[in-house]
Amino acid sequence: MREVVRFLQNGRVVELADVRPTETVLDYLRLRRGLVGTKEGCGEGDCGACTVAVGRLVEGRLVYQPVNSCIQFLGMLDGAELVTVEDLAEDGQLHPVQQAMVDHHGSQCGFCTPGFVMSLFTLYHAPEKPATRKTVTDWLAGNLCRCTGYRPIVDAALEACFTEIDDAFSRRADESIAALQAMEQDTRDVFITQEEGGFFAAPASLDALAELAERHPQATLVAGATDVGLWVTKQLRQLPQVIWLGRVRDLDRIEDTPGGVLMGAGTTFAAAHPYMARIDPDLGELWRRIGSRQVRASGTVCGNIANGSPIGDSPPALIALGATIELRRGEDSRTLPLEAFFIDYGKQDREPGEIVTGLYVPRLDPNHAFRCFKISKRFDQDISSVLCALRVTLADGTITEARLAYGGMAATPKRAEIAELALIGARPDRPSTWAAALKALADDFAPISDMRASDAYRKEVARALLAKALVEIGGTPDERTRVSGLRSGEVIHAA
Secondary structure (H helix, E strand, C coil): CEEEEEEEECCCCECCCCCCCEHHHHHHHHHHCCCCCCCCCCCCCCCCCEEEEEEEEECEEEEEEEEEEECEEEEHCCCCCCEEECCEEEEEEEHHHHHHHHCCCCCCCCCCHHHHHHHHHHHHCCCCCCCCHHHHHCCCCCCCCCCCCCCCHHHHHHHHHHCCCCCCHHCCCCHHHHHHEEEEEEECCCCEEEECCCCCECCCCHHHHHHHHHHHCCCEEECCCHHHHHHHHCCCCCCCCEEEECCCCCCCCCCECEEEEHHHHHHHHHHHHHHHHHCCHHHHHHHHCCHHHHHHCCCCHHHHHCCCCCCCCCHHHHHHHCEEEEEECCCEEEEEHHHHHEEEEEEEECCCCCCCEEEEECCCCCEEEEEEEEECCCCCCCCCCCCEEEEEEEEECEEEEEEEEEECCCCEEEEEEEHHHHHHCCCCEEEEEEEEHHHHHHHHCCCCCCCCCCHHHHHHHHHHHHHHHHHHHHHCCCHHHHCCCCCCCCCCCCC
């Protein structure tokens, strides 16, 4: 058992024994360390002003990812390298991305600037990135600025981020990797106790996680904290017992199998993205629009499922594909179809002390056609108002089987079973044969009105998205049906 959290910063190992379960990295930096370059803007992982870089080993290579420090718990830094804006300058010389921001007048009021700089730092260190404006705008979608209009910031990125990597971090990379490897070799479980039974725990094995979760069924399980963090910062909830999944060996595994993709509960959206894009271009485009680069670097696919939100982006698409999840309680494991996991609003088929351990996503067969569309108020970094995903099986142009799932239309992500039946025997290239399926959606769903959309809007959009999917499957080129996310791979950024 280890009773300290360890991470690397500025070439030295930091050890902390006084780690509160939900203390954020932002509060640690500003309140404990006096490092106030990292700013607090929204406090919910939206604006990017609090962005820091977190480096972890990926197949022996040091990879830096942007992270929203306002919703990342301090204990989640264990085994990683932390980089803040104060760490970038070397011997009085600005880092290349900082200098480019100065040269291109990329800062005005300056409040958002440290967050932009840290996102650009991770882009600077990213391998194999296309040197395009689209690469930059995608990377910076999680950083908001209300002064400059973004153009000078993008220009600074284009100048600085696609050159040879040469900074203090690249020059001491071997030493940093060695330090992180030494931390990796410590396989003891982390358990830091607090008053009145509170604790922060980071088990190192799946067996230890299952035992701990069964013994403390009231504890909050945390993977990326991209949602749980808001429980603390916005709802002001007290979470005295936190179990972090990030140290569990192999829980972040992801692999191609002959029939599909198998991923552990610790797999982030960023890690899963290329695997999902290979299943279908629409799935890759959906993944690109889930949160921001910061959210996708921390948030996990299984966490998005386990939270059970009716407007979570990934479940409807995964349900349409026929995904299954793995659960474990103590020594007992089980699998179930993903749609069966969601019972009612805020209620899932998960017993106290039971944990989601993995997800299996089947590939598409040659006779399958798949479409997936997300509608949200903002194009980037917004939760769905409506999400529609359709997989059909075709025989000689006729639908013989359909899986149609929606998000934002009910208390849970849900299949449209009546509309599915109405699609059997229809031909996508003959709209008259599937008109009944559009009407059947009114029998499948009775959506509510809320801040994201009215019930009438949701009903109309649900019909329109199903029609759009069928028209495309029937042969209409997507250049006629889309303004972004073209299946050819040419994605037009809406910003």
